Amino acid sequence: MESKKPVLIITALKSEAKPLIEHYDLKSDTESQFRVYQKDSITLLICGLGKQKASESVSEFLQEFPTDYLLVNVGIAGGNPETTKIGELYLIQKITDEHTKREWFPDVLLKHGLKTSELTTVDTAVTNGSAGFKNLVDMEASALFEAGIKCIPAHRMVFLKIVSDAMDEAAFSGIDVSALIEDKISEIDSIIQIYQNADVWNSPILNDGERENLSAGTRTMKLTATQGEELKILAEGKKIKSGDLTDLWPKMEFQSQSKKERNDRFEQIKQFLSS
Amino acid sequence: MTDLSRLSNSFLPDFSHIYVEEGAKDFPMAKDILKRLPNAEVIPVQDYKSVFNRSGQDFQAQKKSMKLILALKKDGFLYKATDVVQDAGFQNFYYTTPMLNCLYNCRYCFLQGMYPSANLVVFVNDSDFFDAARRELDSRAVKDEPLLLSISYSTDLLAFENIVPWTRKWIDFCKTNPDLMLEIRTKSALFSAIDDVRPVDNIILAWTLSPNIIANAYEWDAPPLARRLKAVKEAIAKGWKVRLCLDPVIPIPDWEHVYAEFIQMISKEIPAEGIRDITVGTFRMGRDFFKRARKRLPPSDVYYQDYEDRDGVISLPKNESAAIAEKIKGQLTDIIDENKISIWN
Ligand code: SF4
Numbered sequence: 001m002e003s004k005k006p007v008l009i010i011t012a013l014k015s016e017a018k019p020l021i022e023h024y025d026l027k028s029d030t031e032s033q034f035r036v037y038q039k040d041s042i043t044l045l046i047c048g049l050g051k052q053k054a055s056e057s058v059s060e061f062l063q064e065f066p067t068d069y070l071l072v073n074v075g076i077a078g079g080n081p082e083t084t085k086i087g088e089l090y091l092i093q094k095i096t097d098e099h100t101k102r103e104w105f106p107d108v109l110l111k112h113g114l115k116t117s118e119l120t121t122v123d124t125a126v127t128n129g130s131a132g133f134k135n136l137v138d139m140e141a142s143a144l145f146e147a148g149i150k151c152i153p154a155h156r157m158v159f160l161k162i163v164s165d166a167m168d169e170a171a172f173s174g175i176d177v178s179a180l181i182e183d184k185i186s187e188i189d190s191i192i193q194i195y196q197n198a199d200v201w202n203s204p205i206l207n208d209g210e211r212e213n214l215s216a217g218t219r220t221m222k223l224t225a226t227q228g229e230e231l232k233i234l235a236e237g238k239k240i241k242s243g244d245l246t247d248l249w250p251k252m253e254f255q256s257q258s259k260k261e262r263n264d265r266f267e268q269i270k271q272f273l274s275s
Numbered sequence: 276m277t278d279l280s281r282l283s284n285s286f287l288p289d290f291s292h293i294y295v296e297e298g299a300k301d302f303p304m305a306k307d308i309l310k311r312l313p314n315a316e317v318i319p320v321q322d323y324k325s326v327f328n329r330s331g332q333d334f335q336a337q338k339k340s341m342k343l344i345l346a347l348k349k350d351g352f353l354y355k356a357t358d359v360v361q362d363a364g365f366q367n368f369y370y371t372t373p374m375l376n377c378l379y380n381c382r383y384c385f386l387q388g389m390y391p392s393a394n395l396v397v398f399v400n401d402s403d404f405f406d407a408a409r410r411e412l413d414s415r416a417v418k419d420e421p422l423l424l425s426i427s428y429s430t431d432l433l434a435f436e437n438i439v440p441w442t443r444k445w446i447d448f449c450k451t452n453p454d455l456m457l458e459i460r461t462k463s464a465l466f467s468a469i470d471d472v473r474p475v476d477n478i479i480l481a482w483t484l485s486p487n488i489i490a491n492a493y494e495w496d497a498p499p500l501a502r503r504l505k506a507v508k509e510a511i512a513k514g515w516k517v518r519l520c521l522d523p524v525i526p527i528p529d530w531e532h533v534y535a536e537f538i539q540m541i542s543k544e545i546p547a548e549g550i551r552d553i554t555v556g557t558f559r560m561g562r563d564f565f566k567r568a569r570k571r572l573p574p575s576d577v578y579y580q581d582y583e584d585r586d587g588v589i590s591l592p593k594n595e596s597a598a599i600a601e602k603i604k605g606q607l608t609d610i611i612d613e614n615k616i617s618i619w620n
Pocket of ligand 1: 384428430462
């Protein structure tokens with residue numbers, strides 16, 4: 001059976017993460033430099049509060065683990081009471097960074113059944129009322145998107161926000177963040193499953209083993225970078241047309257003694273791949 | 276609670292979302308489109324490029340649920356045509372891009388290499404396009420020749436007519452500007468959207484036709500051959516003389532036989548007197564677009580043939596493409612005079 005697609009859940013706070021850790025029975029990776037929890041296909045990263053921590057944490061994590069993830073940011077957000085409701089879960093379709101004014105757009109391709117909203121990411125918490133913010137506000141999403149989009153396509157970035165307050169000081173102290181997330185856990189899980197089962201992951205033409213064989217053969221034959229690139233394209237073409245590259249590998253187990261010998265052998269392989 | 280599990284693996288319909296550029300929303304064409312798609316989620320954007328040109332888009336994933344972007348074109352209303360576009364001998368040859376991207380998803384299409392997004396941009400400031408066309412008409416280099424304008428360069432404009440009546444707008448403009456010659460090239464079956472237009476000489480309706488086996492394998496989401504032929508016949512019945520485009524001819528195994536049968540079928544289905552001319556071409560694409568298009572997944576074998584790079588244009592080796600074109604031309608002379616066949620390879 002095909003293994004489940006990898007999911008990276010990101011929360012800013014431990015209290016946002018807690019219900020998810022319990023639901024997926026995630027285990028803390030104590031060896032890691034990141035605050036990370038993991039089990040099977042689900043990894044959860046706590047990035048910390050605010051744009052800078054979010055950006056650094058996600059950039060460094062994806063650099064260290066460049067996996068073809070579904071990125072799901074789960075967190076609380078302040079909501080304008082005229083357009084949003086406390087306790088409601090929203091899927092975000094546009095993120096505006098209040099400071100840079102830059103706009104970010106997760107691609108929403110799949111049916112999801114959730115309410116949708118736009119979101120503004122601010123530098124400091126808004127506690128003086130929702131004036132000026134038409135929808136939701138948080139403190140990480142724009143930075144998460146900016147860091148994530150370098151590795152993950154826009155159609156596999158999902159931002160789920162639960163309204164915790166109406167952006168006023170009075171409401172801040174009594175918020176039970178974990179309870180808000182807990183209450184929406186089945187919707188969050190359904191969204192993750194919808195994406196995991198959907199046709200939104202691409203397989204590269206050459207699989208891991210074929211790519212490794214090709215690099216090994218390129219090294220053995222001491223091909224130049226240009227020759228290596230040409231060979232990769234021809235190998236992709238061969239794979240598309242015939243579905244199989246097993247006859248290629250023995251031809252690349254050849255240590256040439258001179259440039260001429262290498263180039264002659266390279267030409268022979270090219271002919272084989274073009275046939 | 277919503278039962279979300281039943282939604283598994285179902286994509287939102289095309290145009291579930293419409294991004295509307297600030298400044299575009301009050302244009303009549305934008306209002307009209309928004310009225311035609313009342314269930315779409317409307318998302319305001321400062322500049323359409325922030326959606327269309329952003330990084331991290333997956334062209335083929337987006338094709339499964341294309342979104343619409345309404346924007347204002349600020350400049351570049353008409354472009355002088357390049358070598359890759361057929362000019363049929365016209366010296367004042369231009370193309371225009373009232374829309375970017377296409378409803379269809381032909382595997383050999385250069386749009387996959389040209390744009391980072393599969394979403395469709397519709398420019399709604401139509402009068403700016405017509406003003407630019409008027410200026411170009413007045414200042415065209417060769418005054419005793421018309422200005423030939425291709426309006427379906429970066430899209431299949433007619434295919435979109437039920438949502439955006441851009442084709443009709445150009446037709447109306449053309450009717451009052453006799454020095455303009457319009458080429459409307461399409462694979463759509465939507466002749467019905469303009470079937471009330473009286474045929475005129477300076478509007479060329481052009482249908483791209485391919486054998487079924489090619490259409491099925493490479494012209495994803497485009498109408499099957501039978502529906503295109505029906506549209507061609509409807510146009511001819513209304514008095515139009517249509518251009519047929521066999522472009523690109525794709526040399527699949529046994530292509531000679533496949534195309535011979537296809538051309539025979541055309542000769543049976545389409546009355547010769549209704550054909551204005553026929554163009555024949557083989558695959559060609561600018562080098563940079565080609566490199567980008569080849570990276571799109573899932574892959575297509577179109578990008579893995581033995582091509583040559585002729586001054587930045589990737590195409591079949593010259594002798595091969597010439598031989599294919601000659602062969603096709605030979606078969607077409609049963610239908611139409613040789614001098615009405617133009618070759619592009
Ligand atoms: S119909 Fe034309 S513009 Fe549209 S995808 Fe096909 S080749 Fe490209």
